[in-house]
Amino acid sequence: LKSEAALLIALCDIGGVWPVMRVTAALTDLAVASVQSALRFLLLQEAARGRMSPPNPDCPEDGSGLIVLAMGKMGAGELNFSSDIDLIVFFDAGASTLAPDIEPQPFFVRVTQGLSRILQQRSGDGYVFRVDLRLRPDPASTPVAISIASALHYYEREGRTWERAAMIKARPCAGDLRAGEALIAELAPFVWRKHLDFAALADVHDMKRQMQTFRGQSEIAVEGHNVKIGRGGIREIEFFAQTQQLIAGGRHPELRVRPTLQALSLLASSNWITFEACDQLTAAYEFLRRVEHRLQMMADEQTHALPDDGEAVERFACFFGYESRAAFASDLLGHLNVVQGHYAKLFEGDPAGTAKLPAVDYMSGSDDPRLIEHLASLGFKKPLMVAQTVQQWLDGDYRVFRSESTRSAFVEFVPALIAGLANAEDPDNAVVVFDRFLQALQRGGRLFVLLSQNRDLVALVALILGAAPRLGDMLARQPQIMDGLIDPRFFGAMPDRRELSERLAVTLKDARSYEEFLDRLRLFGRESLFLIGTRILSGTVSAQQASIAFADVAEGIVHTVHGLVTEQFVGQYGRIKDQQTAILAMGRLGSREMTAASDLDLILLYEFDPDTPDSDGAKSLHGAHYFARFTQRLISAFTTRTNYGVLYEVDMRLRPSG
Structure with a gap:
């Protein structure tokens, strides 16, 4: 059957009936059907022997806890005529379909071995597909089927970049497909980092x-x-x-x-x-x-x-x-x-850009006349001061260089860094402010890699550090806010409230706890304020446009915080009949004239059925007390200091009798 299908697909390819990607999709469909058929055959055998009790006898794989991921070209629908098929098999150790006396790991290992044997064993008609199971975690020391818990532990602790890249194409192709999709979602934080990963x-x-x-x-x-x-x-x-x-x-x-x-x-x-x-x-x-x-x-x-x-x-x-x-x-x-x-x-x-960097040994120190001459040729008026400062960096005495990997990344970056700082409006001052920045920086490995891959940003960073100390302080505390400068959207129009809301929703989508939710909100707020401030410095927005942008960010965050706190509070205390709440923006937010340093002047409005003033939660609160507690929770969400600082300071004294 496989040979007949391959022949028909080949004729469609040679004759130009199908475009090449339709050919690869058909070959992939053939592989998926083969794996599914072989696995179903094996599971039906196991059910007949009383080793499992599938809820649906016609589809024993449903709810079985056995997950077969197609990797590589099979996962992407891009198989060729002689492809191996790359599979990883996982299983849920708590699968309820197994008989009480059956141990999950030996059972699923045996099924996986049977699957591999059926697909690649040669007969008079050849074989179906060669199977490669080596993309699983640590294949030299793990069985061919791995429990989900063990796999998640491995990827969290030891997963490498090539495994992240491989998981991009991973797709559940057989077994318990619903469980497979859940596993892919659970692996998302391993594959997709929150920040740009150069x-x-x-x-x-x-x-x-x-x-x-x-x-x-x-x-x-x-x-x-x-x-x-x-x-x-x-x-x-x-x-x-x-x-x-x-x-x-x-x-x-x-x-x-x-x-x-x-x-x-x-x-x-x-x-x-x-x-x-x-x-x-x-x-x-x-x-x-x-x-x-x-x-x-x-x-x-x-x-x-x-x-x-x-x-x-x-x-x-x-x-x-x-x-x-x-x-x-x-x-x-x-x-x-x-x-x-x-x-x-x-x-x-850029080979041309690399060639422009002269073969100067920055490790030679300020006593090397060639280094002094080189720095002077770049435009530094105080080349001796610059050389001495660079030597301090390379000595690794600053807190940011305690990690050997960070120090190594920085040493490689120094030539490009100096070349970038030389392009600043005041090169000597750029070195001074960058030195001050390094002294305040706590973690910098990722930042140095990012700047080394985006060298045009060095002069912009020097401008930020020299002209806007507040933005420089933000960057030193949270270097990841630099991501927004590399994002191609930074060079487009200012995002409106709708686009900001969409970006905020993406940022918060997979937050796993209330605390992580608050951290991500703060990081989003910091990055947004940093990017608006950078646009002001670069002259791409006017002061009025920036005020509106600051207000748009604040409004989106207030809306999100109100929804989050409401959900959390109702979960704890329930609701009061016909209750409604609204937040009234006052002051600079109300007039949309905010700055990066503005507080939020807010008034919380509420109403409820006075005839039924008690909440219906496990912990019931009476009307006024309910909303007073709610308001405290709301303020806390803005002002509690986390690893990413506070969102905004909040002033609610403009309310009547405030």
């Missing part, structure tokens, strides 16, 4: 470089070139998309998609990449996938490399529809070079 760039690039070195694919070629893992190949396009999804997907849930081409399209529409890059990479991906398919049709094996000799490439080119090797090579090399260019720009930086 550290993922180095991790993913290192992995790609190791793959190329191992396979000997460091140069672009035609003969013998591997179109999957070689330079400019399919894997570079996938890494290009996945890495930027890892960087921004925490702040932008719309980027959390599995298919590569869909990810590229969304990255372009969100301004993380250009539409030109999206179009070029899409065309290259489709072309290279078609090349891969033809190679596998010819060899009937899992190969991604073109033939090593010119005559064989000539024959392949004809099979692919080209008149000659030269015509095929021209298109192939064009796509490979375009892909390699985009990949190198993202992962390896």
Whole structure:
């Protein structure tokens, strides 16, 4: 059956009946159906032996607690003709469908081994699919089926960047699909970091470089070139998309998609990449996938490399529809070079920009005349002072450098940092204020990585630190508020109240506790005030526009806090019949003339049925006392100091008899 389906799909591919991504989707559908059928067969056998009692005998996988995740190309719907299928099998140790005397782990391990055997065991008709179960946590020391609790513990404590990238494409494909979707949701905080994660760039690039070195694919070629893992190949396009999804997907849930081409399209529409890059990479991906398919049709094996000799490439080119090797090579090399260019720009930086950084040893200290001469050539009027300050940084005496990894990241960043500070309006003062900033900074590893990947921001940071000490203090206490400056939306129009509300909802969506909710509210507020202040400094908004923006942020936060406190309070004390509350904005918020330092002048209005003045909760409160307690809770939500400070100071003395 699999061979017949593969033949029909291949004919649709060769004949141009289907576009290449329809071909990959059909191959994936075939794999999913195979896994589901094999698993159902095995579970029905186990049920017949009395080892489990499925609620629905026709669908024994429903409610079984067994989860099969499709990973990689299968998860994304992008399988090729000779793909392995990458699976991870998890199980719920408390699955209620198992017989009382059945131990979950041995049971699910046996089922998983049976699944693998059915799919890849050879018979006279060949095999169905090769199965790879090695993407599971710590495959060298764990069984082929892992309990959900053990997996969550592993990912929380030991999960690595490549595992986060792999989980982008993870999709429940068989077993208890509802439980699988719940697991994917539970893994979201591991995969998608709350803040922009530029550290993922180095991790993913290192992995790609190791793959190329191992396979000997460091140069672009035609003969013998591997179109999957070689330079400019399919894997570079996938890494290009996945890495930027890892960087921004925490702040932008719309980027959390599995298919590569869909990810590229969304990255372009969100301004993380250009539409030109999206179009070029899409065309290259489709072309290279078609090349891969033809190679596998010819060899009937899992190969991604073109033939090593010119005559064989000539024959392949004809099979692919080209008149000659030269015509095929021209298109192939064009796509490979375009892909390699985009990949190198993202992962390896701007070669021209790197070349501009002279080979100066900043570790040599202020006694090195070459360093002094270099600093003077950059425009510093006090190069000796700058050299001495840099030496203090490199000595690592500041609190922020207590972590060796942070210090190492900073040492690598110093040349670009000095070059950026030299572009400030007053370079010498920029060094002084940055030094003061470093002394106040508590944690900086992530900030240094972020700035090293976005070097144009260094001069802007120097401007902020020198011209707006309040903003600099905010940045020193919460460096993650810098994320907003990298977000492409920062360069667009000021967000209105609707857009701010949408962003706030995304920020709060997966908060797991009241305390985390308050922390995220504060971080959102801090970042919003920081970004508005930065726009004022850069001259992109007027004072009046900024006042309105400050008021929009405050209004959105007040609305959110009111809803949160109401939900929490009603859960504890219940409701009073016909109760209603409203918050009246007074002062600067009421007139929409706020500044970054404004307090909130508020009045709480309420009403209820006077004939039924007691709340109906487990802890009942009487009318006036109920709303007095509610108001105290509301004020506390704004003013309680957490790790991220306070939201706003609140003044309610403008009420009657206040």
